[in-house]
Amino acid sequence: MARSPALRRRAIARVWQPFTQMQDWETEEFxxxxxxxxxxxxxxxxxxxxxxxxxxxxxxHGHRHPAIAGALKRQLGRAAHTTLLGLCHPGAIELAERLVEIAPPGLNHVFFSDSGSEALEVALKMAFQHWRQRGEERDTFVTFGGAYHGDTLGAVSAGAISLFHGLFRPLLFPTVQVPCPYSPRDPGGAARRSLASLEKALRTRRGRVAAVVIEPVVQGAAGILPQPPGFVAAVRELCNGAGTLLIADEVAVGFGRTGRMFACEHDGVAPDLLALGKGITSGYLPLSATLATDRIYEAFLAPWHRMRQFFHGHTFAGNPLACAAALASLDVFRRERTxxxxxxxxxxxxxxxxxxxxxxxxxxxxxxxxxxxxxxxxxxxxxxxxxxxxxxxxxxxxxxxxxxxxxxxxxxxxxxxxxxxxxxxxxxxxxxxxxxxxxxxx
Ligand SMILES: Cc1ncc(COP(=O)(O)O)c(C=O)c1O
Structure with missing residues (x-):
C-alpha cells in the first residue's frame, strides 16, 4: 500500500475536504x-x-466490533441495498420497532434518511406540513442561539452559528432565535434568560409557531454547551402551554453520549419529533431517523387523491446494511451493558x-x-x-x-x-x- 506522503499528494489534488481551507490543508501533514x-x-x-x-x-462501540462487522457481512450475503420507496425490508421493520421501544414514549413512527442534517430537515418539513394539513398556518420555527443542526439549507435555517451560516442567509427561511442557554460566566442566568425569551416568543406569536427546535441537554457543535437540569422539561412545558411542537435534535447527544440512551430522558421529556443520526449505527454506516408521534403521523393520513402524503425520501433511506449495523449496535448496548x-x-x-x-x-x-x-x-x-x-x-x-x-x-x-x-x-x-x-x- 502507498505510504502517507504519496497518498497525501493525491488527496490534495482531488479530495475537497469538508470545513477545510484547502490552501492550508496542503501544508498540513494530515x-x-x-x-x-x-x-x-x-x-x-x-x-x-x-x-x-x-x-x-x-x-x-469501537471500530471493527465483531458483532457489528459480522452483522454487516451477513447482510451483504443477502442484499446491500433495496429501496424503501414502494418496498420494505426486514431490517428497516425491526429497527423501526426497536427504536420505538427505546425512544421516549409516544414516538411511534420512524422515517429513515441518511444523515443527521436530513433527519432534522425531515422534522422541520413534517412539523410544517402537519400544521398545514390540520388547517393552521404555522410557519415560524423558534431556535436557540449557538445552535447547529446540520448543513442542508433547512437545517442551516434552524442553526445559529454565523461563521457557518451567515453567508447563506439570503437562501434561508427566517426563524425566531432565543438566546443560547449557556454562558461560561453565568450558566444559571443564561438558562433563565433563554427560557424567559422563549416564553415571550411563544406568547407574542401565539398560533404561528410550528415548533421549537432544541438540541437537548448539551449544544454540541456550539462548543459543548450544557443546559442545567430541568431546562429541557421547562422548554417542553412552554411548548405545551403554547400548543406547539417540540423537535429534539439528538443527532449528537443520542445513543448514550450524555450517559442515558437519549438526552431527553434526563428530564423525563418526550418530544413530538426526534432526530437521530451519528451513533445510530455506532458510526459504521450513514443512517438517520426522524421519530414522530401518532398525532403528527395521523395528519398525513387521507384518501390518496387529497395528496397529503409526505413528499420526501432519499435513495438510500433505510439502507439494509445500515439497518443491520444499527440493529447489531443495539444488541451490543444490551449484551455489553454499555x-x-x-x-x-x-x-x-x-x-x-x-x-x-x-x-x-x-x-x-x-x-x-x-x-x-x-x-x-x-x-x-x-x-x-x-x-x-x-x-x-x-x-x-x-x-x-x-x-x-x-x-x-x-x-x-x-x-x-x-x-x-x-x-x-x-x-x-x-x-x-x-x-x-x-x-x-x-
Ligand atoms: C446536533 C446535530 N444535528 C445535526 C447534525 C448533522 O449531522 P450530519 O453531519 O450527519 O448531517 C450534527 C452534526 O454534527 C449535529 O451535531
Whole structure:
C-alpha cells in the first residue's frame, strides 16, 4: 500500500475536504487512515492514534466490533441495498420497532434518511406540513442561539452559528432565535434568560409557531454547551402551554453520549419529533431517523387523491446494511451493558477534565456525559487572536503525540467512543495536558 506522503499528494489534488481551507490543508501533514480497531486509528505509515473524536462523534462501540462487522457481512450475503420507496425490508421493520421501544414514549413512527442534517430537515418539513394539513398556518420555527443542526439549507435555517451560516442567509427561511442557554460566566442566568425569551416568543406569536427546535441537554457543535437540569422539561412545558411542537435534535447527544440512551430522558421529556443520526449505527454506516408521534403521523393520513402524503425520501433511506449495523449496535448496548458501564467512565472523564480548571490559558471546562471541552484564552477574559488558531494548534500537538481530537474554535473537544477504556482515556488526557502548553509556547 502507498505510504502517507504519496497518498497525501493525491488527496490534495482531488479530495475537497469538508470545513477545510484547502490552501492550508496542503501544508498540513494530515494522517491518511488505513485501518481502525477499538479506539485506535492506524495511518498509512503504521502510526497509531487514539480516536478521541469518535470519528466525528459517531463511533459508539469501537471500530471493527465483531458483532457489528459480522452483522454487516451477513447482510451483504443477502442484499446491500433495496429501496424503501414502494418496498420494505426486514431490517428497516425491526429497527423501526426497536427504536420505538427505546425512544421516549409516544414516538411511534420512524422515517429513515441518511444523515443527521436530513433527519432534522425531515422534522422541520413534517412539523410544517402537519400544521398545514390540520388547517393552521404555522410557519415560524423558534431556535436557540449557538445552535447547529446540520448543513442542508433547512437545517442551516434552524442553526445559529454565523461563521457557518451567515453567508447563506439570503437562501434561508427566517426563524425566531432565543438566546443560547449557556454562558461560561453565568450558566444559571443564561438558562433563565433563554427560557424567559422563549416564553415571550411563544406568547407574542401565539398560533404561528410550528415548533421549537432544541438540541437537548448539551449544544454540541456550539462548543459543548450544557443546559442545567430541568431546562429541557421547562422548554417542553412552554411548548405545551403554547400548543406547539417540540423537535429534539439528538443527532449528537443520542445513543448514550450524555450517559442515558437519549438526552431527553434526563428530564423525563418526550418530544413530538426526534432526530437521530451519528451513533445510530455506532458510526459504521450513514443512517438517520426522524421519530414522530401518532398525532403528527395521523395528519398525513387521507384518501390518496387529497395528496397529503409526505413528499420526501432519499435513495438510500433505510439502507439494509445500515439497518443491520444499527440493529447489531443495539444488541451490543444490551449484551455489553454499555449504559450501565458509563457512570464509571463519566466519573473518570469529569475528574480528568476538572484538572484543567484554573490552569494557565484555560478559560472554561465543561462537559456532560462523555462530551467535554477545554476552552483556552490568551489572558483572563481575552481570547487568542483568531489568526493564531490556538484550538487547531493544540490538536496538531496532540496528533504529534498520537491522539486525534478536533477543536471548535478555541475549545478542544473530547468525544471518546463509549467503549474507550480508562487507560486509553487517561492517555488521551495526559497528551492534552502536555499539548496545551506546548501549543501556547509555539
Ligand atoms: C446536533 C446535530 N444535528 C445535526 C447534525 C448533522 O449531522 P450530519 O453531519 O450527519 O448531517 C450534527 C452534526 O454534527 C449535529 O451535531
Amino acid at each position: 494522517p491518511v487512515v488505513v485501518s481502525a480497531r477499538g479506539t485506535t486509528l492506524t495511518d498509512a505509515d503504521g502510526r497509531r492514534y487514539i480516536d478521541g473524536n469518535a470519528s466525528l462523534w459517531c463511533n459508539v 449504559l450501565d458501564r458509563l457512570p464509571a467512565k463519566i466519573a473518570r472523564f469529569e475528574d480528568r477534565l476538572a484538572r484543567f480548571r484554573g490552569r494557565p490559558h484555560v478559560a472554561d471546562v465543561r462537559s456532560r456525559g462523555l462530551m467535554g471541552a477545554v476552552e483556552v484564552e490568551a489572558r483572563p477574559g481575552r481570547p487568542f487572536p483568531a489568526a493564531r488558531r490556538m484550538g487547531h494548534r493544540i490538536i496538531l500537538e496532540c496528533r504529534r503525540r498520537g491522539v486525534v481530537l478536533r477543536p471548535l474554535g478555541d475549545a478542544v473537544v473530547l468525544m471518546p467512543a463509549l467503549s474507550m477504556d480508562l487507560r486509553t482515556m487517561d492517555r488521551m488526557f495526559d497528551v492534552l495536558e502536555e499539548s496545551l502548553p506546548a501549543a501556547v509556547r509555539s
